[in-house]
Structure formats: C-alpha cells, structure tokens
Amino acid sequence: MKVPVILLNYNSSADCCKCVADLKRQEGVELEIIIVDNCSRKEDASAVEQLATEQGCTFIAAAENRGYNAGNNIGLRYAANKGYEYALIANPDMEFPQRDYVRRLIEEMEARKEVAVAATDITSPELVHQNPMMPDPKGWLSSFNWVKGILNRPAKETPDFIGDYKSSHVCKKVSGCCLMVRMDFIKRIGFFDEQVFLYCEEAILSKQVEQAGLKMYYVANLQAVHRHVKSTKGNPRKRFKAWISSRLYFERHYNYQGFWNHFMKTIGWKSYLAVFCTGDYVRSIMQRNKQ
Structure with missing residues (x-):
C-alpha cells in the first residue's frame, strides 16, 4: 500500500530535512512525502523545494498562509485527488525511531474500520508523554482553570491533560503533531475546519470524529518523538x-x-x-x- 505523508513547513527547512530522512528509512510501506510550504521566508521555501526535488518528494507552495488546518488541507486535497485511503500528517520536527512505524499504524486502522483517526505514543526528548489527550470539559468551570497558575505549582512529569499512555485503547483526543486519518472521513467532513488559524485543531477534530459516529484510537506500542524546539516566532x-x-x-x-x-x-x-x-x-x- 502507498500512503501519503503530509509535512507542513513554515520556516522549518532543517527540521523537514531530518524528518524526510527519517521517513525514508520506513520499511514495509511505500510513501509519497508531500511537503506543503506555508509561505515561509524565501530562502527557507527554496531550501525545502530543493529538498523535495533531491529526495523525490512532492512539493506544494501555499498561495497564502491561512494557518495549520488550511495548510494541511492543501496536502489532504492532493491526497484525496489521488485516491489515497489513508494519510499521515506529521509536524516537521517529528522523529520515527521505529522503521515499521507507518506500516504498523496502517495495520491498526485496517483492523478497526470504525476508527477515523489513529495516533501513537509521542514523547518529548525528555520522555514527557503527549498522547492520548484528555477530552475537553463541557462545563464552564474549566475555563477558569488558569487561576491555578497563580499558585505557581511545579510542573508534573505528565501534564493533567494527558490520559493513559501505557495501553492501546479508543480515546477522545490526540495530538495534532502526528496522526493518521482515514481519507473517507476527511472527505465526509469537508476537510479540516479552516476557521481557526492556529490552536485547538485537536479539540475540533475530536468533536468532528464524535459527530460522525466514528472513533479515535491510541496505539501504545508505537512511539514517535516530538522535538518541538521552542521558538520565538511571532509576537x-x-x-x-x-x-x-x-x-x-x-x-x-x-x-x-x-x-x-x-x-x-x-x-x-x-x-x-x-x-x-x-x-x-x-x-x-x-x-x-x-x-
């Protein structure tokens, strides 16, 4: 099976280079790596386009930067037009130590036709877990949880919004840094919601899956690393x-x-x-x- 991997680049050509090299080492599956440049600086966009040419990747330049969801939709629409069944969406700063990562993630979705989105154990380089995420509270009290910040409580090894990462299970929400989607579902919902420029994409996708009567699935025995280098981009x-x-x-x-x-x-x-x-x-x- 051939599967597209969508990398959304925004001034992250160095990360893209590392991620593409990692993906090229995947075994047991044929990949089409799609790099969407979201209006990066000229030199960065040129570097990514050259990378795509050298590594046999598909390069698509966005006409304007309309945010995370809109940028990924460019890659997803391309994948839909080519008739792909699944698509892996990954941030350029992801690492995949397991060479059968993509193949096994596909197998998990093949075995569970009710699953629209699947994701795996994701950690920072310091081994802080980032999946699965807890569902968003419905009550209004949660909107005042920021008050706890006044207490300056020390950070926990695993944040409060992370659920059980030790066992595979149906979950409510996963990180948007790396996930696999079923293309039939993506086409059914009209692709990602482009009304948000950045942030809360995971929460929205969680509700879209729920409203479609489908499920999200967390795979505990597959691991990826999210380096997520701190950035000073923007105000x-x-x-x-x-x-x-x-x-x-x-x-x-x-x-x-x-x-x-x-x-x-x-x-x-x-x-x-x-x-x-x-x-x-x-x-x-x-x-x-x-x-």
Whole structure:
C-alpha cells in the first residue's frame, strides 16, 4: 500500500530535512512525502523545494498562509485527488525511531474500520508523554482553570491533560503533531475546519470524529518523538490572543452547552486573556495551555 505523508513547513527547512530522512528509512510501506510550504521566508521555501526535488518528494507552495488546518488541507486535497485511503500528517520536527512505524499504524486502522483517526505514543526528548489527550470539559468551570497558575505549582512529569499512555485503547483526543486519518472521513467532513488559524485543531477534530459516529484510537506500542524546539516566532501576545480566539470558536461551534454555560466560558477565557496576556509571563503559560 502507498500512503501519503503530509509535512507542513513554515520556516522549518532543517527540521523537514531530518524528518524526510527519517521517513525514508520506513520499511514495509511505500510513501509519497508531500511537503506543503506555508509561505515561509524565501530562502527557507527554496531550501525545502530543493529538498523535495533531491529526495523525490512532492512539493506544494501555499498561495497564502491561512494557518495549520488550511495548510494541511492543501496536502489532504492532493491526497484525496489521488485516491489515497489513508494519510499521515506529521509536524516537521517529528522523529520515527521505529522503521515499521507507518506500516504498523496502517495495520491498526485496517483492523478497526470504525476508527477515523489513529495516533501513537509521542514523547518529548525528555520522555514527557503527549498522547492520548484528555477530552475537553463541557462545563464552564474549566475555563477558569488558569487561576491555578497563580499558585505557581511545579510542573508534573505528565501534564493533567494527558490520559493513559501505557495501553492501546479508543480515546477522545490526540495530538495534532502526528496522526493518521482515514481519507473517507476527511472527505465526509469537508476537510479540516479552516476557521481557526492556529490552536485547538485537536479539540475540533475530536468533536468532528464524535459527530460522525466514528472513533479515535491510541496505539501504545508505537512511539514517535516530538522535538518541538521552542521558538520565538511571532509576537507572544498576538499568539496568545489567537489561542483564546480559537478556543472561543471551538466552544461556540463544537462544545456548546447552552447560553449560560457558553456565557460563563466566554467570561473565563477572556478574563484569562486580560489577566495574563501581559509581560513575559505569557511565554511560560503558552506551552502549558496549547491544546
């Protein structure tokens, strides 16, 4: 079986180079590596295009940067037009130590026709687990959880939003840094929701799977590494506002539980923005709250 792997590049040509080399070592499966450049700097876009030419990858340049979902949709539409059954979406900063990673992930989906999205154990280089993610709360109290940050509690080895990573199981939500999707499902929902530029894509996809009557599946015995090098790209305050905006969009369109519940959530998230989106402190909370 031939499977497309979609890498969305934004000024990450060095990461793309490493990821492509890793993917080229995959065994037991034929891959078409699709690199979508999301309007990177000219020199970075040129480097990625040259990489694609040298390594036999497909290169697609986005006409404009409309965000994570829109960028990945370019690759997904290409995959749909070619009739692919599955597609692996991976951030350029992913590493795949297991050479049968893609093949075995396909086998997991082949064995479970009700699964629309599958993902695996993903860790940071420091072995902090990033999958599976806990489902998003429906109640409004969760929108005030940021208050706990005032207490300056020490970080846990495994964050509160991560579930049981030791056993394979049907789950509610997975990280968007690396996941496999069933193309029939993607076409059925009209591809990823492009109304969010960045952030909360995982939460939205989780609800789309649920609304379609399908499932997400977490595979514990397959591992990938997410290096996720900290970046200073963009204005931190602007990025945090984007996160709040995406969160409110998700709550309104995918997690709506009535007027008063949504009203309290809006107060909670906007208070978060007003209280914490000042000074350098925003840099520390962005990492904790990016979901």
